[in-house]
Amino acid sequence: MSFYKKFLSSSILSVIDQGMLSALNFVIGILLMNLVTKDDYGLYGQLYAGGLLVGLIVDSWIAGPLTTVASSVHGDTRKSLLRHYWYRQVSWTLMMGVIAFVIVEFFPVATHYSDKSWILGLAFAAYLFGNGIREYGRTVGFIQSDIISVLRQDVLYVSLVAGGLTALYFSHHFDLITVFALLAGSSFLCTLASRQHFLAHTSSDAEAHAKEEIQQAMAAHHETIRGHGRWAVSGGIVGWLSNYSYVYLSGAWLGVAAIADLNASRLMLMPIPLAVAAWSRVARPEASRLMAESNWRGLRRLTLFSIAGIELVVVAYVALLLTALPWLEGHVISAKYSGLDPMVMLWGGYFAINAARWVGTSWLSSGGAYKEMFFLGSVTLFLVLLITAFSIPRMGAPGAILALIVVEIFELVVVWRFILPRLQRQR
Numbered sequence: 540m541s542f543y544k545k546f547l548s549s550s551i552l553s554v555i556d557q558g559m560l561s562a563l564n565f566v567i568g569i570l571l572m573n574l575v576t577k578d579d580y581g582l583y584g585q586l587y588a589g590g591l592l593v594g595l596i597v598d599s600w601i602a603g604p605l606t607t608v609a610s611s612v613h614g615d616t617r618k619s620l621l622r623h624y625w626y627r628q629v630s631w632t633l634m635m636g637v638i639a640f641v642i643v644e645f646f647p648v649a650t651h652y653s654d655k656s657w658i659l660g661l662a663f664a665a666y667l668f669g670n671g672i673r674e675y676g677r678t679v680g681f682i683q684s685d686i687i688s689v690l691r692q693d694v695l696y697v698s699l700v701a702g703g704l705t706a707l708y709f710s711h712h713f714d715l716i717t718v719f720a721l722l723a724g725s726s727f728l729c730t731l732a733s734r735q736h737f738l739a740h741t742s743s744d745a746e747a748h749a750k751e752e753i754q755q756a757m758a759a760h761h762e763t764i765r766g767h768g769r770w771a772v773s774g775g776i777v778g779w780l781s782n783y784s785y786v787y788l789s790g791a792w793l794g795v796a797a798i799a800d801l802n803a804s805r806l807m808l809m810p811i812p813l814a815v816a817a818w819s820r821v822a823r824p825e826a827s828r829l830m831a832e833s834n835w836r837g838l839r840r841l842t843l844f845s846i847a848g849i850e851l852v853v854v855a856y857v858a859l860l861l862t863a864l865p866w867l868e869g870h871v872i873s874a875k876y877s878g879l880d881p882m883v884m885l886w887g888g889y890f891a892i893n894a895a896r897w898v899g900t901s902w903l904s905s906g907g908a909y910k911e912m913f914f915l916g917s918v919t920l921f922l923v924l925l926i927t928a929f930s931i932p933r934m935g936a937p938g939a940i941l942a943l944i945v946v947e948i949f950e951l952v953v954v955w956r957f958i959l960p961r962l963q964r965q966r
Contacts, residue, residue, distance in 0.1 A: 549821045550848075552686045557817030559697045561810040567718065568806040570704065572799075573873045574713045581795030583715055584802035586643070586663055588783045592776070593635045593667050594674065599775035599909075601628050602678040604767035607827050607907050608760050609682050620760060621679050622741035632671030640664035662719035669726030676733050679740050681820045688736045695732055699725035763907075770909035777916035781923045781946060785939035788927050797936045803872065804882035807860055811853055811890040818849060819901045826905035835963060842898060849894045857887035885940040892947040899954035906962050915953060922946050 571580050605624050609617050643660035673696065680689035703721040707713045789797045822845060829838045860883065868877055903912050923946050930938030 549684065549686050550818055552690055553817040553821045554814050556686070556690045556693050557813045558810065559693055561813040563697050563700055564809060565806065566704065569871060570708065570713060571718070572803055572876060575715070577799045577875055578795050579715060580802070581790070581798040584798050585786055585790065588786045589639065590667055590670070591783065592779045593639060594671065595775045595779050596772055597628065597631050597635060597671055599771035600631060600768045602675065603771050603904055604764040606678065606682055606823055607767060607905060608764055612760070618741050621682065625675060625741065628675040629672060632668050635671070636664040636668040639667050656716065659716050659719070662716050662723065665723035666719040669723040673726040673730050676730060676737050679737060682824055683740045684824070685740065686821070688733070692729055692733045696725055696729040699728060767907050767909050770913050774909055774913035774916045777913065777920045781916060781919045782943070784923055785927060785943060788931060789936060789939050792931050793935060800876065800879065801882065801936050801939060803876040804879040805886050807867070807883050808886045808890050811856060811894065814852055815849060815894050815897050818845065819897065823901050823905050826902055830906050838902070842902070845898050846895055849898065850891065853891045853894050857891070882937055882940060885937055885944070889940060889944045889947060892944065892951060896947055896951040896954060899951070899959055902959060903954065903962065908958065908962050911958050915950065915958065919946050919950055922949060
């Protein structure tokens with residue numbers, strides 16, 4: 540099978556896999572929109588954004604740099620790296636869960652919400668930990684190009700959550716605490732069930748004389764991963780602030796109801812970033828290998844192939860959504876969220892630009908350009924705060940989306956016009 544046929548088949552499986560997760564998130568969002576108050580849904584949006592930050596920090600420190608390095612090594616050395624960083628993933632995710640509990644419980648300003656139980660903070664922390672260890676199993680599968688095992692794991696996860704949601708719905712116990720507890724429990728069970736596949740991908744059969752060579756190679760790789768990780772975490776945090784500061788700024792200026800409207804309109808478009816994320820999980824290891832071989836022609840072909848495919852999906856989905864939106868507002872979306880058409884269109888434009896920019900950012904990660912990503916993210920964050928401070932008070936919730944669109948255009952130009960060409964010249 541040729542490279543592009545193999546890449547296409549892996550990408551299709553990954554998109555199917557991510558499509559299941561996207562559908563699950565969509566169902567959870569729709570149920571919350573209809574079954575809890577608008578303020579509770581706004582709180583869910585804030586907690587969900589905080590969960591993305593935690594996942595991003597751990598991914599930037601461990602999985603992202605590990606993918607960059609492990610994709611260019613083979614055999615027992617790769618397996619040893621994957622096993623070693625599993626223990627780090629567990630400890631880091633557990634620590635982040637504890638920190639999240641403390642913030643949710645003792646810093647009301649972080650949620651703009653005062654009437655909450657400590658059990659919500661505990662359920663949210665358990666969700667972060669369970670999701671973190673489950674995601675590492677997926678990372679291992681993608682690095683080892685075993686998309687089938689990732690798909691099998693996620694089918695189990697979706698089935699567990701779907702069954703739990705059905706039980707919560709009919710028992711009339713549907714609230715934020717039970718939803719986060721369900722997601723946490725499903726992640727733990729899924730991780731246990733996938734244990735054998737994980738061991739198969741991370742168990743080394745090296746003999747005694749070879750283990751010393753592997754340890755020496757790993758020591759060099761550890762230093763590279765730590766170097767990438769320091770810049771990746773910094774860049775990840777400023778990138779998250781750029782992409783999700785609108786949630787908290789809108790809450791500060793307009794209240795949690797505005798956050799609910801923004802999240803409800805964004806929810807309709809969430810299959811797009813999840814599909815792009817599915818593509819990147821397959822493409823980043825391949826890009827790392829192409830860069831390690833200095834195969835720039837192959838990388839250009841992969842780039843054109845990826846952008847064309849992603850943008851085709853984006854345009855088709857947005858067109859379909861706008862056609863179906865009147866029916867969705869009448870039969871699926873609660874009447875509390877009527878009149879979302881303008882914001883849905885704005886989010887569609889945002890994700891179309893974001894998808895093309897994300898391809899370039901993925902190549903920067905594959906090439907280990909985390910330092911450049913941090914500096915770009917810092918400039919982007921400054922621009923987001925500046926533009927949002929002007930647009931939200933004057934335009935309301937749509938002003939937050941417009942600010943993000945302007946900044947995405949800026950990042951798109953900088954990544955493709957300046958940073959990536961310089962990265963190629965340096966190699």
